[in-house]
Amino acid sequence: MDVLERVRLAVAAARARDGGALEELIAALLAAGAAGDHGDAIEALRVLTERPALLLRLDSFIRRESWYSTRPVPSLTEVDPVALALAASHADGRIRERAVRRMLNQPYPEMMPFLVLRTSDWVRQVREPACAGLAVLLHENPLLTTVASVRTALLVNRRQRGSFAHGQLRASLSAESGTALSETLLMAPEAVVRRFALDTTTRRLRLRDLAALAESDPDRQVRARAAEAAARQAVWTDQVELLHRLARNRHAEVRTTALTGLMRTGSPQDVVPFLDDPSALVRALAREAARRTGADSLAYYRAAVQAAEPQVGAIGGLAETGTQADGPLLTALLDNPAPQVRVHALRALRNLDAVPVPQAMVLLRDGSTAVVKEAAAALAPSAAQLPADLLWDMLTDPQRPAVRRAGYRLLNRHDRPTALRAALVLSGDPHPRLAAQATTDATTQIRTLAMRPWHTRPVPSLDTSPAQAAELLALAEQRRTEITDGVVQLLRNVLRRAPGSQ
Structure with missing residues (x-):
């Protein structure tokens, strides 16, 4: 098997948290480094650092494992960048310090995430050279920063001593020399990286670039932040046409920001046509514009x-x-x-x-699942007045889970015996999610009704007739597998003390 393919498979297994996967990942990485091909070794590091969360897990694992491992201490040579990178996670702080200093002598972009990790090291003698070295490297060559470095810094920033790399990357992006880097990061596939780059470089981005981000970025937060910055610049520079363009965008957060900008430019008449916009916030803005124009x-x-x-x-x-x-x-x-x-x-x-109850009841059997769901929600306050036969018929509908769910939702608004009966009936539903929900509800209701010696609050009663009690117990026996024997016994005890069952 190719050494890089072995690394990729090990990374996939480690992400799935398969047993022993981290040990295999270390072995695969060391094998890639020992093969002697410098390009393969660097590529192996890149494959690992594309998963920053896994990198942090591996760092913690190596630190724990290296105290008792029989594996020899990795050679701290710049010829094998893999061994050098892994040595930077060793439990011995002196080894980590030497590894950091070696990494700084001949830095590679793929090594930067490992250096970022060490800027949050708990040992001062490791942390300080890592921080100083990172600052110098980013100042001299901002393009050493990679997407993986930024993602690692964002994760490390959550640690007690992890803010240095985050702040240093922000400073590097904010500098004039960071323009090319910011353009690269704004095209990163990871939304968190694009947000970081946008928040850092918003004031230096051109209006057309901000507008392009607002119109096309797949991440909602990036679109909203870019639209806000674009609208602000458009208002300052009186570029009303750009605001009109953004107002036609299909994303509500972009339209909202653009229409707010039009209001600020003194053009409420251009906002009024959005009175019937699908977004409630846009409609609210349009109504304010209508009020100002007298509409x-x-x-x-x-x-x-x-x-x-x-x-x-x-x-x-x-x-x-x-x-x-x-x-x-x-x-x-x-x-x-x-x-x-x-x-x-x-x-x-x-x-x-x-809500007109008769017309809404008809929609409980509507051909659209969304309509059935909304009809059940609309009729919920009137559930006790609906025909019981209709609801029980819905609960046993042989074709549509949506209809059974609606019937169950409405029966749950009835008295306790009815709600419990509905839960027991539906716990055997062929739809797994419906059955699981009903089983949980039935178990919860029975446990709530059961008396416990340590209960100090009054226990609600289950007022049932003998016929109702017998039916509930029969249903529970049928569902013994789903609700367990213990819960069936609890129900038996509850029914014995029910006033109507005497």
Whole structure:
């Protein structure tokens, strides 16, 4: 097997925390270094440092293991960079100190994460040369910094003495010579690295670069921070067109920042068209803009929900500004062919406390899972008034887990015997998540009802008729495997003292 392939396999096993994986990783790394190919040795270090969390685990493992290991102390030569890097984690502080000084003599970018680790070393004689050396190296050549170095510094920064490398990297990026480095880090695949680079270099980035990050970065935090910086610069330089461009972005956090910038430039009329935006925060900004321009946002929402194809943002806006008197407008949307319209209409009716129970009950069997879920949420306050036969029929629906879940949710709003019966029935559901949830609920309910000698608070009673008690006990016996024998016995004891079972 190729030495690098062995290292990759060992890294994968160590990340999965397989037994003995760290020992195999050390052996694989040493084999790559001993093979004599300097390029392979450096590549082996790169494969390891791409996983900074694993690097920290390996560092701790070597420190513990090296006290009693029969493995000879690694040779501190610059010819074998792998042995040198591993020696920097040795339990003996004198060996770590010599390893640090050797690393500083001929630094490689792949060695930097190991040096970053030693800047948080608990031994002063190791920590101080590592910190001083890192500062000098980054000053002389900022491009020695790699994505792996930054990720390692971010992890080490959580330690008691770990802030030096983090601060030094920030200083290196903030310097004029760090422009090329910041561009590299802003293209890193890891979001934490891009956030770090953006937070450090925001004031030096050009407006177009900030706008590009806001529009295209896959990480929400990077987009939000870049959009904020871009909007601030656009407001200062009166580049309203850029704000309009960002306001059309598909991400809500970018639109919010851009529209705030338009408000600051004195252009609230450009924000009003976003009254029916899908984002609640954007709609709130648009309503403030409407107030400043004298537009009636509530009238707009009432007209918008009556359109042939109402926007879900308009439905949400009516829920945020309307009253119970707007219930009929929203109820009419429950027959809309678009599932998302029905979902938002139910949500809006629930927010306005205007849920029409008969129409919402029909949607408990809707073809859309999202609609069924929202209908159950809307009907939850009225669950006790719903036909019991309907709910029990839903609980045993042979086809759709979403319907069974909705029935269970509504039966849980009934009295204790009904809720317990529903949990016992559903604990045998073929859907594993539903069965697990119902089993947990049934066990919790029974344990809550059981009397304990050390309980000082009153135990709630389970008021059941003899027929109900017999049914509950029969169900529990059927579910003995799921809820355990002990819980079945607890239920038996609970039913014996139930007032209705005498």
